[in-house]
Amino acid sequence: MLIDIKDMLGNRGIQELIAYAVFPDPEVIQKTFEKYESNQGKIMGYSLDDEIIGILGYESLPDEVVKIAHISVHPEFRGLGYGRGMILELIDLIRPRKIVAETDEEAVDFYRNIGFVIVSLGEKYPNVERFECSFETEFN
Numbered sequence: 001m002l003i004d005i006k007d008m009l010g011n012r013g014i015q016e017l018i019a020y021a022v023f024p025d026p027e028v029i030q031k032t033f034e035k036y037e038s039n040q041g042k043i044m045g046y047s048l049d050d051e052i053i054g055i056l057g058y059e060s061l062p063d064e065v066v067k068i069a070h071i072s073v074h075p076e077f078r079g080l081g082y083g084r085g086m087i088l089e090l091i092d093l094i095r096p097r098k099i100v101a102e103t104d105e106e107a108v109d110f111y112r113n114i115g116f117v118i119v120s121l122g123e124k125y126p127n128v129e130r131f132e133c134s135f136e137t138e139f140n
Helices: 012-021 026-037 082-094 105-114
Strands: 002-004 042-048 051-061 065-073 098-104 117-125 128-136
Touching (some): 002 082, 012 026, 012 042, 026 051, 042 082, 051 082, 065 082, 082 098, 082 105, 098 105
Parallel strands (some): 065 098
Antiparallel strands (some): 002 042, 051 065, 098 128
16 A cells, blocks of 8 residues: 655665665765655655555656656565556556656566556666656546
């Protein structure tokens, strides 16, 4: 079940999950925390048996579009469908017209397997190809 975890950002386990979702640089991680603390985005946690095992950070854009900014699942629970479940639960919860995300080659199949359309953005950083992932919902 997805729950709002903004008030739990100081929790070490939550911080670890956020760190999995961002470039492993303390400055980037700190900016991510500040983003959610200042309401520049929303962050939800996936609760399983009263333990947060995944996080999903997003922002609402114009025209009923939601942009996934961060998603991660604790390594012990990866590959079990929790990431997919978080996205599907978010769709059901906020009913956007479209969901978008930007990712790297490592995570592109995750989005593709859910049904996202994948478009290469080329090398946005030296030797790092990025991809735009988009999913039109049934709430058009």
